[in-house]
Amino acid sequence: MNTRMKSHPRVGPLASGPGPVPALDVDALLDDRGTGIIVCCGSGGVGKTTASAALALRAAERGRRVVVLTIDPARRLAQSMGIERLDNTPRPVDGLRSNAKGNRKGGALDAMMLDMKRTFDEVVESQATPEKARQILENPFYIALSSSFAGTQEYMAMEKLGQIHARAQAEGSYDLIVVDTPPSRSALDFLDAPERLSSFLDGRFIRLLLTPAKGPARMMTAGFGLITAALNKILGAQVLRDMQTFVAAFDTLFGGFRQRAQKTFELLQADGTAFLVVAAPEPDALREAAYFVERLGEDAMPLAGLIVNRASPVPPGMLSADEAMAASARLRKREPTSLTAGLLRLHADQTRVVEREALLRARFAAAHPEVPTAVVPALAGDVHDLAGLRRVGQLLAGAP
Amino acid sequence: MVDADWSRVRLHVVTGKGGTGKSTVAASLALGLASQGKRVLLCEVEGRQGIARMFDVDPLPYAERRIATGLRHDGRPPGVVHALHIDPESALLEYLAMYYKLGRAGRALDRFGVIEFATTIAPGVRDVLLTGKVFEAVRRNRRNKGATSYDAVVLDAPPTGRIAQFLNVNKELAGLAKVGPIRSQADTVMTLFRSPRTAVHLVTVLEEMPVQETADGIAELTRAGLPVGAVIVNQVRPRDIAAADLEAARAGKLDADRVAADLKEAGIDVGEGLVDGLLEEARDHAERRALEDAQRAVVAGLGRPTYELPRLPGGVDLGGLYELAADLKNEGLA
Secondary structure, eight states: OOOTTSSOTTOOGGGOOSSOOOBOOHHHHHHOTTOOEEEEEOSTTSOHHHHHHHHHHHHHHTTOEEEEEESSOOHHHHHHHTOOSOOSSOEEOOOOOOOTTSOOTTOEEEEEEOOHHHHHHHHHHHHSOHHHHHHHHHOHHHHHHHHHOTTHHHHHHHHHHHHHHHHHHHHOOOSEEEEEOOOOSSTHHHHHHHHHHHHHHHOHHHHHHHSOSSSTTTTHHHHHHHHHHHHHHHHOHHHHHHHHHHHHHHHHHHHHHHHHHHHHHHHHHSTTEEEEEEEOSSHHHHHHHHHHHHHHHHTTOOEEEEEEEEEOOOOSSOOOHHHHHHHHHHHHHHOTTOHHHHHHHHHHHHHHHHHHHHHHHHHHHHHOTTOOEEEEEOOSSOOOSHHHHHHHHHHHTTOO | OOOOOOTTOOEEEEEEOTTSOHHHHHHHHHHHHHTTTOOEEEEEOSSOOHHHHHTTOOOOOSSOEEEEEOOOBTTBOOOEEEEEEOOHHHHHHHHHHHHHOOSHHHHHHHHTTHHHIIIIISTTHHHHHHHHHHHHHHHOOTTSTTSOOOSEEEEEOOOHHHHHHHHOHHHHHHTTOSSSHHHHHHHHHHHHHHSTTEEEEEEEOSSHHHHHHHHHHHHHHHHTTOOEEEEEEEEEOOOOSOHHHHHHHHTTOOOHHHHHHHHHHTTOOOOTTHHHHHHHHHHHHHHHHHHHHHHHHHHHTTOSOEEEEEOOTTOOOHHHHHHHHHHHHHHTOO
């Protein structure tokens, strides 16, 4: 086991916890042929997309045959990976670095960007007869559902993962799939998506819509009449009609959908899957990460570790923030524009930020001492090319 | 500066990319407005209970709660901030009760799973319910007996990537409900959202992706006919090193001897590479500042009034919110 993340250079009273936090050995995870799927999750704005692309690139350059499924990469990053077109198909990424001997160890990287609506349409097309598929795809209710239902993106990310995995198994095309998750409010949304879809399909209301007007609906009908009347009053009659047409056409697909969702969920629980929870060193992001870690435990999903992304770089030297501020004030008194005073103020600020982040991490570790953690210092600039991703990959792996 | 009189705005919508601190800015804006003696309602719609955490109060119910008082201003009594946590289920039940007097049917709706269906699955309906409640709070006035009326409403809105869709409720419903009461409700709401009484502010930090997303958001809002307000640049690094020094720092040409002499004079024990460390920090800072300045130029090119808030090294707590509120007030947004 590698010890590089075991201690931080400035361990003060704030950073001391009940014990050392286990280090996340990223390279061991990437090199382990048993790792078939890596899922990067976390709340929005923590750098999931960059982290997953960086992991995928690093794995490929270490000899894995990788596909990375991204959700919404920054435009320039997408361009540099050759996936600026949203066509829902993995494309090879050019420019991978070979090692010193010119041998890439057989590694390769494909990348794709998820097209949520397209994926949904494809599932419908693959499950239904052409006639029925057309009926569904043209239904206004379906159109709205497939492009804006809260959770569609999460579910489709999972669906796509299932598809790619099945194909990779059949064709032997990839031995590692890296998945970025949608920028949802909560990281949990990703895990809840299949459940939400099931509850949609099993929902009493949908069942009622399916109940033929005359049939063995028995006692339901009285109450249901009341409801349809109320809904027609509120929504307008045509909405309910569209919905009914959609549900009727979709009915035969329900079983298939539920089965697929269930299968993907099982895939996520399998041994070859590794979840990496990404968080920024901020209270909200770490709180979300904590929820997520607990939830993974409940659902028996394999957690590989926590990535604390974009951590402030630790300032060198042993000068404390208070000392620096005091000295800065003394110098300012003498010379208001003193450069050294500015440098000291900067140092004090930086030290305070780093101390706060260390405290937040220590609190997370106190509650979740078993979670291996990697701390990735923030880069000065944005990442928009393979060189940048490579740099992030090095930092993730704790390489200098 | 572009048209920066916000005094007529009744509804301030605050959006921003995840991680830029939009909730912090929304809360500070509410406090800033209250510090002008206004009675303010701060709403959240994402089920996060972020307001309760920021203001250090118990989780908010679906009811307006007074949570803070503004700062005293010119000797006038300060205004207050109320907060409301809007969840779609409660909003739907309230809506049904208010407009349809659905006694028995209302309960039946719940029993048959319709409430759940409408609030989580039916596309667009969720947003109509959330924005509908905000609309109701804005439109309320002193004639509504028994209800608290507000001088301004601040909405901590969904992130930039979703904001136009969220506010453009009647477009979201368009494919579905072409006629009917929910449709006319959506139309009324849109009239307010498109009027000058609304301003959609975008929060960003000076990094490439958030700034790009802000530009995209502005374009999208403009296309949807929604009034773009200010761009609020959050978490700005301290700027107390002169431009010439920054340049020297980037080039590695700062005068190490002078810094060492200054430190000595300030009574600091120079040793163990302290000077080198400080110069290294300066170079890193200068590099980041240069990137910030490049993004600042992009933000300036967006053609919207811009306000800056400092990065708070100690993190944001209630005191921090008041600090930021004072900044927003001094800069003229609140």
